[in-house]
Amino acid sequence: MTVTLADVAARAGVSPATVSRVLNGNYPVATATRDRVLRAVDDLDYVLNGPASSLAAATSDLVGVLVNDIADPFFGIMAGAAQTEIAGQDAAGGQGRSGGEKLAVVCNTGGSPERELTYLTLLQRQRAAAVILTGGALEDAEHGAAVAAKLGRLAAAGTRVVLCGRPPLPGGDAALAALAFDDRGGGRRLTEHLLALGHRVIGYVAGPPERTTTRHRLEGHRAALLAAGAPGAGDAAAQDRLTLHGPYSRRSGYEATLELLRREPALTAVVAANDTVALGACAAVRDQGLRIPQDVSVAGFDDLPFSVDAVPALTTVRLPLQAAGARAGRLAMGTEAPPPGGIATIPAELMVRASTAPPRG
Amino acid sequence: MTVTLADVAARAGVSPATVSRVLNGNYPVATATRDRVLRAVDDLDYVLNGPASSLAAATSDLVGVLVNDIADPFFGIMAGAAQTEIAGQDAAGGQGRSGGEKLAVVCNTGGSPERELTYLTLLQRQRAAAVILTGGALEDAEHGAAVAAKLGRLAAAGTRVVLCGRPPLPGGDAALAALAFDDRGGGRRLTEHLLALGHRVIGYVAGPPERTTTRHRLEGHRAALLAAGAPGAGDAAAQDRLTLHGPYSRRSGYEATLELLRREPALTAVVAANDTVALGACAAVRDQGLRIPQDVSVAGFDDLPFSVDAVPALTTVRLPLQAAGARAGRLAMGTEAPPPGGIATIPAELMVRASTAPPRG
DNA sequence: CTGTTAGCGCGTTCAG
DNA sequence: CTGAACGCGCTAACAG
Numbered sequence: 001m002t003v004t005l006a007d008v009a010a011r012a013g014v015s016p017a018t019v020s021r022v023l024n025g026n027y028p029v030a031t032a033t034r035d036r037v038l039r040a041v042d043d044l045d046y047v048l049n050g051p052a053s054s055l056a057a058a059t060s061d062l063v064g065v066l067v068n069d070i071a072d073p074f075f076g077i078m079a080g081a082a083q084t085e086i087a088g089q090d091a092a093g094g095q096g097r098s099g100g101e102k103l104a105v106v107c108n109t110g111g112s113p114e115r116e117l118t119y120l121t122l123l124q125r126q127r128a129a130a131v132i133l134t135g136g137a138l139e140d141a142e143h144g145a146a147v148a149a150k151l152g153r154l155a156a157a158g159t160r161v162v163l164c165g166r167p168p169l170p171g172g173d174a175a176l177a178a179l180a181f182d183d184r185g186g187g188r189r190l191t192e193h194l195l196a197l198g199h200r201v202i203g204y205v206a207g208p209p210e211r212t213t214t215r216h217r218l219e220g221h222r223a224a225l226l227a228a229g230a231p232g233a234g235d236a237a238a239q240d241r242l243t244l245h246g247p248y249s250r251r252s253g254y255e256a257t258l259e260l261l262r263r264e265p266a267l268t269a270v271v272a273a274n275d276t277v278a279l280g281a282c283a284a285v286r287d288q289g290l291r292i293p294q295d296v297s298v299a300g301f302d303d304l305p306f307s308v309d310a311v312p313a314l315t316t317v318r319l320p321l322q323a324a325g326a327r328a329g330r331l332a333m334g335t336e337a338p339p340p341g342g343i344a345t346i347p348a349e350l351m352v353r354a355s356t357a358p359p360r361g
Numbered sequence: 362m363t364v365t366l367a368d369v370a371a372r373a374g375v376s377p378a379t380v381s382r383v384l385n386g387n388y389p390v391a392t393a394t395r396d397r398v399l400r401a402v403d404d405l406d407y408v409l410n411g412p413a414s415s416l417a418a419a420t421s422d423l424v425g426v427l428v429n430d431i432a433d434p435f436f437g438i439m440a441g442a443a444q445t446e447i448a449g450q451d452a453a454g455g456q457g458r459s460g461g462e463k464l465a466v467v468c469n470t471g472g473s474p475e476r477e478l479t480y481l482t483l484l485q486r487q488r489a490a491a492v493i494l495t496g497g498a499l500e501d502a503e504h505g506a507a508v509a510a511k512l513g514r515l516a517a518a519g520t521r522v523v524l525c526g527r528p529p530l531p532g533g534d535a536a537l538a539a540l541a542f543d544d545r546g547g548g549r550r551l552t553e554h555l556l557a558l559g560h561r562v563i564g565y566v567a568g569p570p571e572r573t574t575t576r577h578r579l580e581g582h583r584a585a586l587l588a589a590g591a592p593g594a595g596d597a598a599a600q601d602r603l604t605l606h607g608p609y610s611r612r613s614g615y616e617a618t619l620e621l622l623r624r625e626p627a628l629t630a631v632v633a634a635n636d637t638v639a640l641g642a643c644a645a646v647r648d649q650g651l652r653i654p655q656d657v658s659v660a661g662f663d664d665l666p667f668s669v670d671a672v673p674a675l676t677t678v679r680l681p682l683q684a685a686g687a688r689a690g691r692l693a694m695g696t697e698a699p700p701p702g703g704i705a706t707i708p709a710e711l712m713v714r715a716s717t718a719p720p721r722g
Numbered sequence: 723c724t725g726t727t728a729g730c731g732c733g734t735t736c737a738g
Numbered sequence: 739c740t741g742a743a744c745g746c747g748c749t750a751a752c753a754g
């Protein structure tokens with residue numbers, strides 16, 4: 001039914017082994033022979049059987065990129081950059097891949113721990129060449145251990161493991177490379193900016209409580225408050241009153257901001273977990289008849305492309321998602337040397353725009 | 362080195378076939394035996410060898426979702442929905458997948474025809490269970506034929522092929538299902554809305570000229586113009602003067618709008634290829650010291666989540682991306698019957714918001 | 723319900 | 739530089 005390598009060999013009048021050699025290009029083959037084989041391949045519309053090939057070779061050219069939410073550009077940008085780096089500029093147009101061509105596939109966990117593990121297992125099954133995990137990790141001890149264990153086994157089996165925008169694992173396996181964003185520093189500088197403008201009562205719409213990203217950004221925020229001796233900075237209850245958790249969604253930003261405004265009429269600024277949440281916060285502020293930034297300042301995080309187009313343009317913290325994704329791709333390909341100690345912290349840059357200003361009075 | 366099915370069989374004191382059976386669950390196995398096997402699997406940290414399994418079974422549980430730009434939520438939303446539908450709510454936490462569990466992976470072509478073909482080949486190699494192609498297709502005869510041919514072979518080999526947000530292939534293979542958005546109708550209704558408001562000189566920032574989506578939306582626009590007898594509607598040169606092509610990016614919207622404003626000071630409205638482009642158009646209008654919608658109305662397409670948060674909220678055409686993606690997922694799984702004739706047109710809904718209003722005077 | 727027997731299609735030794 | 743043989747790890751008939 002389907003044409004196999006043997007068929008090609010027969011058509012070209014050579015042995016299967018020879019066909020295999022020209023297809024993989026890892027071995028010297030006479031030009032004339034190669035041409036004959038390639039023509040046969042073309043004539044027969046032959047397509048290599050991936051499973052058979054991977055089985056025999058005990059490796060595959062698949063690279064998995066795990067993301068928490070594929071509909072969120074935060075992940076899309078990183079994944080796209082990684083993928084571009086991995087696919088490279090394939091010169092070979094036809095069947096035979098000339099070199100170590102890898103193919104990146106992105107796997108959407110939807111933030112579900114089970115799916116994360118499921119995909120990891122799938123990639124392990126497929127003997128993936130590399131795996132990139134992007135974005136914040138879940139802070140669940142059990143799940144963390146399960147992931148660490150699986151990554152360890154993956155690494156042991158020769159799969160390169162790269163963390164991108166996620167802190168290194170608790171178990172600190174040196175076998176893998178980690179690219180961590182400076183969420184804490186970014187969060188801190190953002191709040192420092194607000195404090196410098198004169199804000200004292202600042203609401204915080206945080207992300208899901210169980211994610212590292214959420215915690216780090218919040219920690220930076222509180223560190224800034226504490227360092228500045230802001231009112232209630234040392235009071236946990238007071239802090240909690242001004243902090244609301246929710247998903248990384250516009251809706252969460254909207255509702256939490258409404259609630260913050262209700263709880264604390266003296267509020268002069270809202271810091272959001274990310275830009276999407278900030279957009280919701282802006283809408284809530286406006287719907288209350290308040291102006292941004294005159295009445296309430298709003299700030300985001302990530303600096304996604306749309307943030308500069310918000311009105312007023314959003315003050316936020318820029319994360320070099322593209323660059324980080326590309327670097328993760330290179331690490332996965334083995335094209336770039338891993339950072340010293342296997343872990344690099346990627347700086348976050350404060351972007352001051354029009355959505356923040358001194359409070360009134 | 363790595364533990365195989367035979368090892369598990371030995372540990373459990375059964376035959377390899379039995380292990381295979383409990384792992385695949387396609388066959389009756391005594392509960393006691395199953396338990397013993399599962400324990401052995403657990404003890405040994407056994408992971409099924411995907412390639413070997415796919416080779417023997419001549420199928421795999423991989424489903425590929427091709428997208429043009431993974432960083433664009435337009436694709437992210439569809440892909441995410443499809444993926445959710447495909448992954449289903451996996452009850453089985455551990456190794457053994459109970460039923461016909463499939464795993465969706467998304468492949469980012471970046472809009473490159475070669476990469477599209479490369480991914481299709483990869484999926485063909487992997488004997489993918491299904492392939493979903495999302496978003497507008499390239500209108501290149503040669504490439505179209507190549508894609509059609511490959512899809513035909515894929516389908517012949519038993520891979521289910523689904524088109525989502527893309528018109529059916531020229532070669533009209535009935536073997537596959539197509540979910541096409543009513544880009545033309547949406548484009549038409551959008552421009553009709555503008556005409557009804559009283560606009561007569563309307564600029565159009567189109568997408569890349571070679572994509573079906575671009576063409577269809579533009580055709581709808583022009584059909585509306587023609588039907589209304591707008592000035593210059595029948596004049597190709599006049600139309601071209603008010604139409605600029607560019608990528609689906611904010612920057613393109615910005616620059617094209619600047620140029621349109623320069624070319625035609627009497628312009629009272631700008632229609633953008635999609636919401637992202639519209640955001641750029643808005644920025645350009647504002648940077649020229651003009652107000653939206655008082656001086657210039659702006660409209661988008663797609664109704665991406667951020668559009669409602671633009672200021673003023675963007676008038677646009679809503680495409681049910683989530684629903685379409687989910688449906689594509691179901692078609693790929695074979696869970697849903699294909700539409701009559703293999704092709705369904707998905708309606709587009711005009712969303713009138715604050716960014717469009719009657720022109721001055 | 724379970725064990726036995728054959729391949730699935732290819733990469734990779736080894737000879738030549 | 740090329741061919742012949744072997745086995746990768748698993749599933750799918752068959753028997754029992």
